[in-house]
Amino acid sequence: MTLPSTETIDCDILIIGGGMSGCGAAFESKYWSGDLKVVLVEKAAIERSGATGEGLSAINCYMGQRYGWNTPEDFVHYVVNDMMGLAREDLVYDVGRHVDNSVHLLEEWGLPIWKKDNGDYERVGRWQIPIHGESIKPIAAEPARKAIGAENIFERVSITHLLTDADDPQKIAGAVGFAVRENKFYVFRAKAVIITCGGASNVFRPRSVGEGLGRTWYSVFATGAAYGLMIPIGTEMTQMEHRFVPTRFKDGYGPVGMWFQYFHAQVLNSKGEDYTVTRADELKKYEPYGSAVPTPTPLRNHQMFMDIKDGLGPMYMRTDVAMQKIADGDPAKMDKVRDEAWEDFLDMTIAQALTWASQNIAPEDTPSEVVLAEPYIMGSHSGEAGAWVSGPEDIATGEYFWGYNRMTTIQGLFAAGDGVGAAPHKFSSGSFTEGRIAAKSAVNYVADNPNAPTVSDANVRGIQETIWAPLETFDKHKGASSAEEINPNYMTPKQGLVRLQKIMDEYGGGASTWYTTNEPTLERGIELMGMFREDLAHLGARNRHELMRCWELIHRTWVGEAHLRHLLYRKETRWPGYYYRSDYPDLDDANWRVFVNSKFDAASNTWSLLTRPYKNIITSI
Amino acid sequence: MPTYVDPNACNACQGEHQGPLCVYICPNDLMVLDQDINKGFNQEPEMCSECYACVKLCPTEAIHVRGYADFIPMGAEVQPHRTEDGLRWDVRFRDGRTFEFTYPSRTKPVGSVVLYEGFTEHRQTDLDNQSLAGDSLWLGVDRLPTPN
Numbered sequence: 001m002t003l004p005s006t007e008t009i010d011c012d013i014l015i016i017g018g019g020m021s022g023c024g025a026a027f028e029s030k031y032w033s034g035d036l037k038v039v040l041v042e043k044a045a046i047e048r049s050g051a052t053g054e055g056l057s058a059i060n061c062y063m064g065q066r067y068g069w070n071t072p073e074d075f076v077h078y079v080v081n082d083m084m085g086l087a088r089e090d091l092v093y094d095v096g097r098h099v100d101n102s103v104h105l106l107e108e109w110g111l112p113i114w115k116k117d118n119g120d121y122e123r124v125g126r127w128q129i130p131i132h133g134e135s136i137k138p139i140a141a142e143p144a145r146k147a148i149g150a151e152n153i154f155e156r157v158s159i160t161h162l163l164t165d166a167d168d169p170q171k172i173a174g175a176v177g178f179a180v181r182e183n184k185f186y187v188f189r190a191k192a193v194i195i196t197c198g199g200a201s202n203v204f205r206p207r208s209v210g211e212g213l214g215r216t217w218y219s220v221f222a223t224g225a226a227y228g229l230m231i232p233i234g235t236e237m238t239q240m241e242h243r244f245v246p247t248r249f250k251d252g253y254g255p256v257g258m259w260f261q262y263f264h265a266q267v268l269n270s271k272g273e274d275y276t277v278t279r280a281d282e283l284k285k286y287e288p289y290g291s292a293v294p295t296p297t298p299l300r301n302h303q304m305f306m307d308i309k310d311g312l313g314p315m316y317m318r319t320d321v322a323m324q325k326i327a328d329g330d331p332a333k334m335d336k337v338r339d340e341a342w343e344d345f346l347d348m349t350i351a352q353a354l355t356w357a358s359q360n361i362a363p364e365d366t367p368s369e370v371v372l373a374e375p376y377i378m379g380s381h382s383g384e385a386g387a388w389v390s391g392p393e394d395i396a397t398g399e400y401f402w403g404y405n406r407m408t409t410i411q412g413l414f415a416a417g418d419g420v421g422a423a424p425h426k427f428s429s430g431s432f433t434e435g436r437i438a439a440k441s442a443v444n445y446v447a448d449n450p451n452a453p454t455v456s457d458a459n460v461r462g463i464q465e466t467i468w469a470p471l472e473t474f475d476k477h478k479g480a481s482s483a484e485e486i487n488p489n490y491m492t493p494k495q496g497l498v499r500l501q502k503i504m505d506e507y508g509g510g511a512s513t514w515y516t517t518n519e520p521t522l523e524r525g526i527e528l529m530g531m532f533r534e535d536l537a538h539l540g541a542r543n544r545h546e547l548m549r550c551w552e553l554i555h556r557t558w559v560g561e562a563h564l565r566h567l568l569y570r571k572e573t574r575w576p577g578y579y580y581r582s583d584y585p586d587l588d589d590a591n592w593r594v595f596v597n598s599k600f601d602a603a604s605n606t607w608s609l610l611t612r613p614y615k616n617i618i619t620s621i
Numbered sequence: 622m623p624t625y626v627d628p629n630a631c632n633a634c635q636g637e638h639q640g641p642l643c644v645y646i647c648p649n650d651l652m653v654l655d656q657d658i659n660k661g662f663n664q665e666p667e668m669c670s671e672c673y674a675c676v677k678l679c680p681t682e683a684i685h686v687r688g689y690a691d692f693i694p695m696g697a698e699v700q701p702h703r704t705e706d707g708l709r710w711d712v713r714f715r716d717g718r719t720f721e722f723t724y725p726s727r728t729k730p731v732g733s734v735v736l737y738e739g740f741t742e743h744r745q746t747d748l749d750n751q752s753l754a755g756d757s758l759w760l761g762v763d764r765l766p767t768p769n
Contacts, residue, residue: 031737031754032744044648053648054672066761073768094751097766104759110729134708135726142734156650180650211623212691213667214649220670221649251692342722346710350699351623351671353712354688357697360716394751394767436753444748545650545664618768 001465001472004183009154011039012446013439014190016159016175016229017197018042018141019050020428021417024102024435025194025442026144026153032443038147039188041154043180043548044221046141051198051219051380052428056133057255057347058124059113061430062103063096067120070127072096076618078126079425081292083384084299084574085593086239089617090391090400091423094437095430102433103129111139125261127425130340134347140432156180160551161463162193162229164410166456169234171411173453176463180548185464189455192412192442196435199378199385199418200224200559204510205501206374208251215351217246217253218376226379226419228555230387231562231600236409238388238421238597238612240559241566243375245515245578246382247301249317250369254345254352256317263337265322267304267370269312279303286576286587288621297382301577305372309514317370319363327364338364374511375578377559379418380431385563386421388597388612389414392437399612404445406438409599412445412453414438422595470550474540490540493549496532500553503528504560508567509579518583522568529561562598562607569609570596623669623686624652624676630683631660643675643684652684677701677708 013033015025018040029038042049063070075096079087107113112132114122121129145153159177166173174189200223201216214220231237248256259265266274276295283290283299290299304315323341327334341363345353355361361368379386387408391400406414416438417431426434470490477489485492491499504510507525509517517525536554541547572588573581594611601608626643633654634641643652643661652675653664661684663669676684685700696715701708707725714720740755756765 027736028754031740031742032748034744044650045646048646048672048674049648053674054670065766072766093768098753098756098760100762101753101756101760104761105755107728108759109734110727112725112728132707132725134724138731139727142732143736146734146736208689208691210689210691211667211669212689214623214669215671215689219648219672220668251689338720339722342710342712342720343724346699346701346708346722346724350673350686351688353710354671354686354693354697354699357699357712357714358688358693358695360714360718362714362718392751433753440748440753447748548650 001468003464003468004185006185006187006464008187008189009039010189010452012036012191013038013442014175014188014193015040016193016195017050017225018046018144018153019196019198019417020052020140020431021435022196023140023144024432025196025416025439026148028436029439029443030147032440036443036446037152039152039154040144040148041157041159041177041186041188043156043158045155046144046153047138050137051222053137054350055348056131056136056428057344058128058130058133058258059103059429060128060427061095061099061425062127062129063100064121065100073618075127077621080619080621081289082296082382083424084286084289084296084587085589085621086422086574086595086614087384087424088391088400088422089615089619090396091389091420092425093395093618094392094405095423095426095433098437099429099433102436103429106136106139106429109139109143111136124258128257128261130258132347136428154186157186158548158551159225159229160467162233162413163455163460164233166454166459171453172413173455176460176467178467178544178547180544187460189453191446191449191453192414194435194438194442195226195230195387195413195415195419196417197225197229197419198222199226199376199380199383200556201376202497203377203500203504203556203560203563204374204508205505205512207511212251215251215253217248217373218378223552223555224377224559225555226386226415227562228558230408230413230415230419231558232602233410234599234601235413236388236597236599237562238386238595239384240377240562240598241570241596242384242575243377243563243578244381244383245301245375246373247304247370248373249352249355250371252349252352252355253373254349256370258344259317259319259322263322263326266318267315268318269307269315271312275303275307276300279306282306298575298577301372305577308372314369315371316367318367320365320367323364334364372511375515377563379420379423380426382424384422384424386419387415389420395617400615405441406434407441407445412449414442467551470539470541470547473538474542477540484542487540490538491535492540493546493553496536496539496553499532500557500560503532508560508564515578516580516582517567518581519568522564525564526561526568529564533557533561565607565609566596566598623666623671623689624663624684625687626661627683627685628658628660630681632681633659633661634680637680642678642680646674646678648672648674673701677703
């Protein structure tokens with residue numbers, strides 16, 4: 001096999017991913033590290049990469065400690081209830097106590113935050129503050145670029161594999177990838193690595209499958225790299241069965257939070273009923289979480305889903321009623337609320353604004369459909385999949401602490417943002433903050449472990465041959481068919497993506513099966529996934545863009561398989577509204593208020609699953 | 622489709638030191654230059670999230686969005702135009718109604734960030750504790766909370 005040239009970069013700390021967590025990690029690491037060399041690698045350009053690249057209309061994780069709005073303890077109570085009893089209280093508390101620092105810094109760097117007349121931040125919810133956030137990502141990227149230096153930011157490099165130490169496979173040594181726009185490999189040798197890449201969209205078949213494949217609620221370029229990199233080297237993962245199914249405006253997937261919390265709009269079914277009223281009794285099945293205020297997100301989904309399943313849709317957000325009530329006949333007030341309503345979309349989900357315009361929906365006159373989207377597997381926002389990490393030294397004990405905050409079970413491998421499991425509700429500001437926490441911790445680790453890693457050149461060469469194989473496969477076999485897309489010797493990454501999505505949707509409880517599955521269905525899905533995983537060795541790529549798509553698919557497949565195996569292991573229905581185990585339809589706190597963890601062993605090609613205990617550190621829920 | 626390039630308006634970013642800006646900025650490696658005609662185009666429209674990163678950055682406003690064929694009725698347009706500190710959006714409905722919205726994007730110019738200004742955390746003695754850089758200045762409370 002003829003391989004392109006390799007550029008090798010030695011550094012102290014390698015940050016993989018330049019989204020909010022990665023930018024936070026870059027900013028923080030350089031403050032503490034002095035002369036250490038910190039490198040960030042990103043598959044796009046950090047000014048617009050990651051889930052916040054399109055912009056945001058609100059910061060959803062802000063305590064407002066200086067106003068006395070909330071304490072970190074309040075935040076932990078809210079998060080544990082919203083997650084139906086499962087979140088690492090130490091990790092959530094840690095984000096909560098630090099996050100205001102990050103929000104105030106973002107404002108100092110130029111982020112426009114809505115203000116009240118007295119200069120205090122405006123609020124749209126208990127934890128949410130509205131922003132003019134179209135440029136939140138370039139605003140967060142600038143200090144990151146300045147901190148570690150533009151020469152240490154490698155963009156358009158797709159990282160495919162992590163490297164472990166040749167002398168100790170439980171220790172990190174760096175990462176390998178390729179340049180998407182040059183014929184070149186990159187090998188990064190690092191003493192510590194921080195995983196700040198994304199969770200996964202497009203593992204489940206989305207509701208729109210033509211051009212609209214790209215209009216997933218979570219970024220289409222979030223490929224589960226955080227998990228696809230960590231799982232294969234044996235990192236212990238947690239809560240990979242968890243998924244988030246967002247209720248959003250139909251098709252454009254525009255945000256609904258502001259409509260519920262700020263405009264106080266209702267969603268009504270076709271009979272004009274409010275499911276939070278008609279389905280109120282349903283919450284009693286899920287105590288103690290059912291009586292939490294606010295009602296946990298999955299339970300609100302569940303109530304609406306019962307209406308949909310009973311054929312009572314379409315479900316309409318009554319934007320018209322809410323806006324007319326706020327305006328109260330005053331044209332100036334209507335202008336203001338119209339401006340705010342459109343900004344909510346134009347700041348962060350422009351496709352929803354285009355959906356309204358194309359369907360002649362003026363929200364003050366016409367209500368809009370809402371829908372439950374396809375499932376997403378992520379560690380930020382309302383998801384909690386990710387690595388099992390050590391907590392902060394002053395809070396975490398026993399099984400929750402092994403030396404360095406946010407370090408995974410692999411020595412020197414840290415995670416933040418979507419990469420950290422059981423620590424949800426971070427959103428943009430919390431992910432930026434967790435990147436900072438992980439970075440400071442990584443600096444400490446490197447101070448204690450200053451030796452350069454041992455990297456095996458033969459191992460690197462083998463990985464590079466694996467990375468390049470889809471290009472070779474296509475080249476070798478393209479002559480076997482007169483049509484590039486139909487060839488018995490390979491599958492294209494797009495064909496593979498559709499196959500993965502079909503397995504996940506039909507066996508893993510996707511939208512087309514009413515989010516419902518059971519043990520025999522999951523076992524059949526895992527069987528089909530096994531054959532699919534074998535076939536990934538026959539991916540074909542015509543160019544480096546498609547080669548990147550191949551590796552994105554491989555990362556998504558790791559996520560999908562981990563998700564199926566975790567779903568099978570947890571014998572209860574913990575999050576109705578996200579998924580249902582038809583064979584175990586009830587919440588079972590007595591047996592399953594535990595974290596489900598997994599490890600993949602490459603040598604034997606097997607997964608092992610285990611549970612870790614829940615510890616009440618902050619709450620007594 | 623979803624982004625498309627008006628070939629009459631695209632000049633392949635002549636004079637821009639980063640090369641064609643849509644190619645530079647696209648978070649999903651979609652915008653590329655057709656070498657034969659020297660115009661940008663979207664090479665994989667079904668992987669486009671209509672994030673508008675390229676639309677916002679295009680110096681000649683050559684890039685537009687034609688909504689997803691799956692579910693967007695034809696005829697509408699949402700197009701941003703850069704202002705000094707933000708964006709002005711022209712929204713045209715399918716039925717011809719038009720709206721204009723203008724929002725700020727930033728309060729300070731690009732490039733104005735000063736790193737760690739006024740931070741007091743000590744780089745050695747505070748390395749072992751739970752503080753983050755700038756806590757004393759920016760956390761908003763006197764002391765970093767610890768659980769009761």
